[in-house]
Amino acid sequence: MSRDTITILDTTLRDGEQSPGINLNLQDKVDIARILEQLKVDVIEAGFAASSDGDFEAIKAVARTVKDSTVCSLSRAVERDIERTAEAVRPAKSGRIHIVLSTSPVHMKYKLQQQPEAVLEQGVAAVKYARKFGSDIEFSCEDASRSEFEFLKRMVEAVIKAGVTTISLPDTVGFSMPPEYGGLIGRLLNEVPNADKATFSAHCHDDLGLAVANSLAAVAAGARQVECTVNGIGERAGNASLEEVVMAIKTRHDLLKVRTGVETRFLVPASRLVAERTGFEVQRNKAIVGKNAFAHESGIHQDGMLKNPLTYQIMAPETVGGEDYQLVLGKHSGRAGYRSEMERLGVKFSSDAALSEAFRRFKKIADQKTHLDDRDLLATVNSPTV
Ligand code: KIV
Numbered sequence: 227m228s229r230d231t232i233t234i235l236d237t238t239l240r241d242g243e244q245s246p247g248i249n250l251n252l253q254d255k256v257d258i259a260r261i262l263e264q265l266k267v268d269v270i271e272a273g274f275a276a277s278s279d280g281d282f283e284a285i286k287a288v289a290r291t292v293k294d295s296t297v298c299s300l301s302r303a304v305e306r307d308i309e310r311t312a313e314a315v316r317p318a319k320s321g322r323i324h325i326v327l328s329t330s331p332v333h334m335k336y337k338l339q340q341q342p343e344a345v346l347e348q349g350v351a352a353v354k355y356a357r358k359f360g361s362d363i364e365f366s367c368e369d370a371s372r373s374e375f376e377f378l379k380r381m382v383e384a385v386i387k388a389g390v391t392t393i394s395l396p397d398t399v400g401f402s403m404p405p406e407y408g409g410l411i412g413r414l415l416n417e418v419p420n421a422d423k424a425t426f427s428a429h430c431h432d433d434l435g436l437a438v439a440n441s442l443a444a445v446a447a448g449a450r451q452v453e454c455t456v457n458g459i460g461e462r463a464g465n466a467s468l469e470e471v472v473m474a475i476k477t478r479h480d481l482l483k484v485r486t487g488v489e490t491r492f493l494v495p496a497s498r499l500v501a502e503r504t505g506f507e508v509q510r511n512k513a514i515v516g517k518n519a520f521a522h523e524s525g526i527h528q529d530g531m532l533k534n535p536l537t538y539q540i541m542a543p544e545t546v547g548g549e550d551y552q553l554v555l556g557k558h559s560g561r562a563g564y565r566s567e568m569e570r571l572g573v574k575f576s577s578d579a580a581l582s583e584a585f586r587r588f589k590k591i592a593d594q595k596t597h598l599d600d601r602d603l604l605a606t607v608n609s610p611t612v
Pocket residue numbers: 241300326366368369396397398399429431
């Protein structure tokens with residue numbers, strides 16, 4: 227893979243499903259995996275094999291179904307989990323074992339209740355054990371962004387030496403700021419002696435609303451894998467949103483100089499499927515896939531859009547598989563948008579005065595109603611030719 231290509235690891239079926247309130251069954255996972263494959267996501271993290279028998283079976287089913295993407299399962303750094311993970315991804319054409327182990331002082335002290343040296347040994351032993359199964363291995367230093375740099379550096383060096391090909395540095399609690407997170411990745415890439423033997427990966431959570439910004443800062447610093455979820459679903463406030471990461475990389479190629487292999491015209495269909503199966507509705511103003519992402523209400527914007535969509539849109543809706551842009555009529559709309567929508571309804575104005583009169587009636591209704599439908603618009607005129 228060339229240095230300017232970003233691997234997209236989608237974790238909708240693992241970290242996404244960890245959202246309180248989501249429970250995907252085997253068929254849901256297979257159906258979502260199919261659309262992720264259509265999207266040409268490089269790696270599909272299908273679940274956490276050791277977490278339940280249901281998840282184990284679902285990962286296996288995804289591994290049997292998917293042919294063009296690598297299928298991955300999360301695993302704790304213990305032999306029992308690794309065995310279960312290896313078994314779950316075995317049917318895949320290309321499988322990955324994703325080992326996770328905490329490296330921050332707070333996690334090591336309270337969660338693992340282990341000394342750093344023991345954690346380091348456990349990480350290396352887990353990677354060596356996983357190698358027996360012949361899968362590709364990713365290693366996540368959980369809570370990397372709150373880890374002590376020198377310890378993190380030792381862990382990264384050691385697990386790469388033990389055989390991991392992807393090293394992920396999660397901002398597990400969404401605490402980092404973009405320059406800080408990019409700085410961490412850049413510094414590790416510079417200072418870990420064998421850094422060139424592995425792909426560095428960003429995994430960011432959205433507790434401060436910075437997951438996408440942090441992921442892009444990591445890319446700018448040299449990360450070549452981004453982990454994300456459709457609609458940004460995930461633990462607590464969620465993960466970096468796949469559609470936002472992908473479209474930011476595509477739209478700002480001038481700046482980032484990297485690309486993904488994602489088929490962006492499946493972004494909206496994927497978003498809708500994930501929303502339907504998870505029951506997590508997409509907020510109207512969500513970037514890329516929200517109902518309002520390509521809707522324009524104000525008069526100034528509608529006028530610009532009618533002259534040239536480049537005035538108020540940085541991407542065409544069809545690029546992401548959405549419907550054409552919409553001019554939504556409301557109290558902020560102007561004559562140009564009103565006239566254009568009336569023409570769509572077959573109404574032609576014979577004079578400027580007729581248009582002004584009808585537009586005045588429209589504004590009266592718009593002041594009282596948030597959503598105007600076609601019937602409201604037609605009520606502003608007496609006949610199709612005014
Ligand atoms: O956020 C995180 O640290 C994770 C790990 C389990 C990889 O999701």
